[in-house]
Amino acid sequence: xxxxxxxxxxxxxxxxxxxxxxxxxxxxxxxxxxxxxxxxxxxxxxxxxxxxxxxxxxxxxxxxxxxxxxxxxxxxxxxxxxxxxxxxxxxxxxxxxxxxxxxxxxxxxxxxxxxxxxxxxxxxxxxxxxxxxxxxxxxxxxxxxxxxxxxxxxxxxxxxxxxxxxxxxxxxxxxxxxxxxxxxxxxxxxxxxxxxxxxxxxxxxxxxxxxxxxxxxxxxxxxxxxxxxxxxxxxxxxxxxxxxxxxxxxxxxxxxxxxxxxxxxxxxxxxxxxxxxxxxxxxxxxxxxxxxxxxxxxxxxxx
Amino acid sequence: xxxxxxxxxxxxxxxxxxxxxxxxxxxxxxxxxxxxxxxxxxxxxxxxxxxxxxxxxxxxxxxxxxxxxxxxxxxxxxxxxxxxxxxxxxxxxxxxxxxxxxxxxxx
Numbered sequence: 001x002x003x004x005x006x007x008x009x010x011x012x013x014x015x016x017x018x019x020x021x022x023x024x025x026x027x028x029x030x031x032x033x034x035x036x037x038x039x040x041x042x043x044x045x046x047x048x049x050x051x052x053x054x055x056x057x058x059x060x061x062x063x064x065x066x067x068x069x070x071x072x073x074x075x076x077x078x079x080x081x082x083x084x085x086x087x088x089x090x091x092x093x094x095x096x097x098x099x100x101x102x103x104x105x106x107x108x109x110x111x112x113x114x115x116x117x118x119x120x121x122x123x124x125x126x127x128x129x130x131x132x133x134x135x136x137x138x139x140x141x142x143x144x145x146x147x148x149x150x151x152x153x154x155x156x157x158x159x160x161x162x163x164x165x166x167x168x169x170x171x172x173x174x175x176x177x178x179x180x181x182x183x184x185x186x187x188x189x190x191x192x193x194x195x196x197x198x199x200x201x202x203x204x205x206x207x208x209x210x211x212x213x214x215x216x217x218x219x220x221x222x223x224x225x226x227x228x229x230x231x232x233x234x235x236x237x238x239x240x241x242x243x244x245x246x247x248x249x250x251x252x253x254x255x256x257x258x259x260x261x262x263x264x265x266x267x268x269x270x271x272x273x274x275x276x277x278x279x280x281x282x283x284x285x286x287x288x289x290x291x292x293x294x295x296x297x298x299x300x301x302x303x
Numbered sequence: 304x305x306x307x308x309x310x311x312x313x314x315x316x317x318x319x320x321x322x323x324x325x326x327x328x329x330x331x332x333x334x335x336x337x338x339x340x341x342x343x344x345x346x347x348x349x350x351x352x353x354x355x356x357x358x359x360x361x362x363x364x365x366x367x368x369x370x371x372x373x374x375x376x377x378x379x380x381x382x383x384x385x386x387x388x389x390x391x392x393x394x395x396x397x398x399x400x401x402x403x404x405x406x407x408x409x410x
Contacts, residue, residue: 022375031382042390046397053401054408063330082327089323093316096368100308160335287368291361298357302330303350 030281034288037250041292044246045299048239057201058149060232062301064168068134081301084127085293088251091120092290099283102276107265110276114262117286121255128248135240138223141172142230143185145216149200150232153189156196166204169195172222179222186214240300247292254289257282315367322356322363329353 013020021028052059063077070080098113143151154166171188172180180188189195189210197205197213205213221230229237261282270276329337329349337349366372371379 020375021378021381023378028378031378035382035385038386039389042386042393046393049394050397050401053398054405056405078327078330082323085323085327086320089316089319092364092368093312096312097309100312284369287364290368291364294357294360294364298326298353302326302353 024277027277027281027284030284034284037288038292041243041246041295044239044243045295048243048299051235051239055233055235058233060229060236062303065135065231065236066131066301068131070130074139078301080127080131081297084124084131085297087120087124087127088290088293091117091124092287094120095283095286099276099280102270102279105271105276107268107271110265110279111262114258114265114279118255118258118262121251121258121286125248125251125255128244128251132241132244135237136223136225138221138230140168140170140230141179141185141220141222143197143213143217144219144221144228145213146218147216148218150221150230151200151213151217152198153195154198154204155194164204166196166198171195172220179220182214182217182220185220186210186217189214243296244300247289247296250289250292254282254286257285311367315363319360319363322360326353326356 012018023031066081067074067077068080069076094113094116098110098117101109101113140153142153145151153169153171155169157165157167159165169192171185171192193207196207197210199205199213219228221228223230224234224237224240226234226238226241228234231237261279264270264278265276270278329352333349337347337352339348340346341348341351371382
């Protein structure tokens, strides 16, 4: 077909009744939708970059925020997000394989690969739920000062680039323990003389300055929501919830679309129609969801 | 099974996996020599590496998985030109403005 279309002149091609783009109306519209959606996500991510550059000194370290792995607990940055990335990439591969099988009208292969794709989407969504749960629940807890800034409790861990590196310590109790009140937290702080205080611009104050810092204290913050965030600036939590939430919503929609197409494949709708083009359109959307995640992964977790 | 399309799909998958693995390893170990700041402190070598690898992954997904490489140039340009024009502009404006806001607020 391609050779045929290329043989006719450009003028005839664009005069109507043909497909100058070489794709059907539905597929072209899917592309236009993806284009607009790509611009939307670019807007979100550059807005994130804007805030991050603006508050470069006080932005939370991604490594400290997302370090949980199921069954292993905290302290393993990147591992679980990397797993999520692989799941999404792999589900993209099974989607291409399903589309390829659809072109060859191999119904059973389409069923298999599309099922794996839906499974991958499900695993990704549950992983994201789990990650949100840990982000919202919080970890080591922090002290919020009257100016709204966050103070972390840290201990020196080692040296790097000629300067000391610190790790956060929890003074608020593990697991489901109730969040302590300010006086309780202060007592816990005084009982641990090795603990130092890391303030807004990441500089660390010695334990002896504790009284001065606690005099400015407003509340004990644990976990993150749209208003307060134990990891640092609340803006970070806002962007995290909004961007990964919007992406998760896309994944959810993608799984839903895949399910509808899956049912139609089982019912033989596309066999009767003579082609699996609907699968290609939904496939484009699914790859786009993977594409967005590639960028979210880089800007939220790596950089 | 020696289907060319399927071989190509798995090749792209392996490429994407290797790049992701490299990103993850760099993200975990953060080698000190990559923390060198470039362009008067705007970005570190490590972050620049992450961004370039990400763009490469995006290219693989869009060109091979989304099949753009094999579409007519009409369609290819309809999809990519707006992004090529608008995105650098958006990124430039927002990042320049953010350092400006930062200076004004004295952060």
